Amino acid sequence: MQNRKLSIRKIVSYLNDEESEGGGYWLPNIQRPFVWSPEQMMRLFDSIMREYPISTLLVWKTKDPVKQRRFIDNYHRQIKLTDFYVHEHRRQKMMVLDGQQRLQSLFIGLKGSYEGRQLYFDVTSGQQAAPEDIRYRFAFKDASAATWPWVLFKDIIFNNKLDLQIAKSLVDHAGVTLAEPEWTAVQLNIARARQEFVNNDNITFQELDSVDNDEAYKIDDIVEIFIRANSGGTKLGKSDLLFSLLTSSWDEADSEIEDLLSKLNRSGFAYDRDFVLKSCLTMLNRGARYEVGKFRDGKTKEEIVEKWSELSKAILATHDLVQTGTYIRSDKAMPSYLALIPLIYYRYHYPELFKANSQLPDYILRVLVVGAFGGNPDTLIDRIVKSIQEHGEFVLNEVFGVIRESGRSLEITPHVIFDQAYGSREIHLIFNLWYRAFNYHPAYNGNIPSVDHIFPQSLLRSVKTINPDTGRRNMMKYHQAVRDQIANCMLLTADENGAAGKTDIPPKEWFARWRFKSDAEHEKYLDLHLIPRDPALWELNRFEDFLEARKALIQEKFAYMLQKAEG
Structure with a gap:
């Protein structure tokens, strides 16, 4: 086993390239999928810019015909790993056993995209920040949304001009005039990026060599090494x-x-x-x-x-x-x-x-x-x-x-149902049993039904009660647990809860007769959502009475489940 070093730009260029040094770097089939979030990826780039060390990688050099796959360049959540498989062969190759998430993040950021968005860098960032905060700002953006000071990061890294020439080119292309402090920040950031990603050999990896010594590491040894190397890693x-x-x-x-x-x-x-x-x-x-x-x-x-x-x-x-x-x-x-x-x-x-x-x-x-x-x-x-x-x-x-x-x-008691709240999986389960005619898997995700408050949160937050400590009416009367309970929730279609939908409309307007074409349609809607028929209960000052009346209707609807709980 020997330690080797490469620059980030160089090793990223070697990924998926069988013509490069060592036959290119690939992922063995035993590797899990890519799991890092954009936030984790951006923190990695920030850490590199801050000169924080990157943990040592582990690579296996082999000619064995092991199943392997390419690194993902353009990542999408629905991506299939099978689309990245490479035919087995007996040519030399470098298989990454530990460090996939870091290398994959670097590859996506410097060579590809995440959900169709490329990695941009705020070239004016870099102000002092706490260790846990972001200092150098990175973000995956659409080209149309990337305005100054956001620049495509790979244009800095894969560029053979001098640092000053790169800085001037970016500013000229953006058509901006910078004050001296901003111009200084841009120059320093480009110099830092080039130093950490291009000039310095910041990637250290241990190489397990099965080419020069084909008896050293067999596939069973590699699997065991992989397990031990990764058993302490996050999310594995x-x-x-x-x-x-x-x-x-x-x-x-x-x-x-x-x-x-x-x-x-x-x-x-x-x-x-x-x-x-x-x-x-x-x-x-x-x-x-x-x-x-x-x-x-x-x-x-x-x-x-x-x-x-x-x-x-x-x-x-x-x-x-x-x-x-x-x-x-x-x-x-x-x-x-x-x-x-x-x-x-x-x-x-x-x-x-x-x-x-x-x-x-x-x-x-x-x-x-x-x-x-x-x-x-x-x-x-x-x-x-x-x-x-x-x-x-x-x-x-x-x-x-x-x-x-x-x-x-x-035991399915009434409280089991009434204790379900906005945002929980259990409330969606109850609503699946309640709203049986709704389409829960439309072709477009934006059309999925969503849970909404009957009495809007903004309306309920406005209700104040007497503060016992001060005697003033400045204490919120209805806290989140009260606002979010199932008796104040309903399931709405995407159209009903969209930009032109219910939003903050109070129940006295949302359930008003004039919104419906006929009495029958109005009554059908109230029945579907188990809404008490008395319009007086739709007023804000009757909120608590509304909850009790609706709980009675909910309990009646789910009586078949509550009765079974007795047995």
Whole structure:
């Protein structure tokens, strides 16, 4: 193992370039997806400008025909890693084992874009700031929105003119006249950028050489090194490590799991790789808990590969049950995907019984409404699986007994519903059951229904009460918990809640008869949203009476669920 150094501009130029030194730098298939946010990326560039050190990278030089992929240049959230795969070959290449997030951020910032926006730099920034604050300002912007002092950062870095010439060119192009302090700041920032990104060898990496010594590092050694190098990194959980072990012996793991997730999420859900791996472990009777040892023995990996077709069918069938057996139609209404894993186990081992069991939707709704799978539910999942094994069936009362014995409540009382608040997943779950005719996964995301306040927040904030300490009427009467409760919320279509929609319109105007074409249409709207018919309750001074009247209507609507909680 040897340490090497390169400038940032040089190593970025080597990414994805097989004609460059060492055969170019690539990502092995065991690497996770890119996860950094724009804020993290901008902080990296700020840190480099502040001369903060970059942690040492880890690179494997090899000629082995390992599965690899290119670094992403133009990043989009819906990007597919399979689009970046490179054909396996026996030519020399440099595989990045540790440092992907940093190199990928540098590549996007200097060579590509993030969601169609390129990286710009405020060339007048750089004033003294606290260590935790941003000193050098970077941002991903559309070209049309990038006005002075924002300049395209790569135009500074990939430029062979002198620093002063670059500064003059940028100012001339912007057509601005600068005062002496601004002109000085521009020159200093360009000089600093060129020094840190072009001239200094700021990238240090350790090189594992399997070319000059082909016996030094085998693929199993590399996987183990990768796991140890990354196990302390941010956002790299045990599921990522397990996936690394899985992909080392299953070349199609990435594409197969990505294809499954694409099918699951095409209708507005957000299943992820963690969920798939935990489901597989559970179905194969390995327990729900992530443990690297489960994949090191080789048997688990072999079983997943061998039984993948049936494993994935069980996951898809359970997802279909969610969509057809309940009215849950989007990620917003899924407080916990983990509640589905016992059902996935049941479908995998008892497919015919699964199809015939009419109690499964009741299980899904009950455990999601009460939040039975909150916290760390691995032990609960294993106990429910044990119940299924003992009975050879998913017996609802037995499963509920297991959940209660685990100290988790299943009682759907009125308070369980009334305690749901604006912004929570549980309120979206309740509204999915309430507003069954709404389209929760339109073609355009901007058309997704949204939760809004009936009595606008701005209106309620204006109501003051007597301050007991001063005797003055200057204390807010209705705090956030009161304003955000479900009795003051309704679900609106995108048109209703858009720029020309409800916004801050008070209920006495929003529900007024004159807004509707007929009495029937007016009454239908009030019934849909469970609005008390008495217009007097729509006045601000009757807000508390409105809440009580609407709670009674909500409780009546969900009586079928509350009654089931008795059993």
